[in-house]
Amino acid sequence: AQKVTQAQTEISVVEKEDVTLDCVYETRDTTYYLFWYKQPPSGELVFLIRRNSFDEQNEISGRYSWNFQKSTSSFNFTITASQVVDSAVYFCALSDLSSGSARQLTFGSGTQLTVLP
Amino acid sequence: DSGVTQTPKHLITATGQRVTLRCSPRSGDLSVYWYQQSLDQGLQFLIQYYNGEERAKGNILERFSAQQFPDLHSELNLSSLELGDSALYFCASSGTGKSWTEAFFGQGTRLTVV
Numbered sequence: 001a002q003k004v005t006q007a008q009t010e011i012s013v014v015e016k017e018d019v020t021l022d023c024v025y026e027t028r029d030t031t032y033y034l035f036w037y038k039q040p041p042s043g044e045l046v047f048l049i050r051r052n053s054f055d056e057q058n059e060i061s062g063r064y065s066w067n068f069q070k071s072t073s074s075f076n077f078t079i080t081a082s083q084v085v086d087s088a089v090y091f092c093a094l095s096d097l098s099s100g101s102a103r104q105l106t107f108g109s110g111t112q113l114t115v116l117p
Numbered sequence: 118d119s120g121v122t123q124t125p126k127h128l129i130t131a132t133g134q135r136v137t138l139r140c141s142p143r144s145g146d147l148s149v150y151w152y153q154q155s156l157d158q159g160l161q162f163l164i165q166y167y168n169g170e171e172r173a174k175g176n177i178l179e180r181f182s183a184q185q186f187p188d189l190h191s192e193l194n195l196s197s198l199e200l201g202d203s204a205l206y207f208c209a210s211s212g213t214g215k216s217w218t219e220a221f222f223g224q225g226t227r228l229t230v231v
Contacts, residue, residue, distance in 0.1 A: 047219060091160065103148065106162070
């Protein structure tokens with residue numbers, strides 16, 4: 001069965017610091033997809049990125065970057081020059097083929113990021 | 118705006134009651150997923166429908182049921198409600214082809230059982 005572990009429950013940083021959120025996953029499939037979602041205090045889930053298991057290139061989008069390493073089953077998320085508006089709960093999620101053609105997501109427990117002014 | 122619409126946004130009801138949560142997927146998306154976010158269990162998958170048919174079941178209680186209608190909107194029915202059913206319920210939708218891999222979430226329905 002698939003599993004996603006976010007060992008960091010809470011992280012606090014001061015504005016402009018860089019911060020990395022860790023995500024470790026388990027799956028028996030060779031084809032799978034990894035996601036990051038942001039949940040701000042308002043409660044909605046905001047899609048940030050999707051990465052498939054065959055693409056190990058790191059990705060950068062503005063202040064956000066993602067480091068995917070299959071060898072360690074990790075998909076870490078870094079925010080550079082953090083801002084107060086980055087304060088939210090961040091979820092890592094996995095979608096694989098173990099459930100057949102279904103595409104449901106298995107979420108980690110989330111990391112509460114607080115960026116202090 | 119994800120394009121997924123959930124109503125109502127908030128719901129307060131008493132134990133033992135029954136409620137219906139509604140979800141309209143993004144235009145063209147055939148798959149609808151329901152998730153529950155609670156303090157105890159985190160975010161967990163409940164059930165998936167694809168073009169009107171149940172596709173997958175997760176940790177959904179027998180007191181809960183769902184359906185997807187011909188116009189592709191979906192409803193999640195929660196009955197004999199207990200205090201522990203208080204949670205944020207999300208609906209997500211995804212399409213076919215490349216877009217199936219991105220699940221877009223609605224804003225959620227916050228259910229409070231008192």
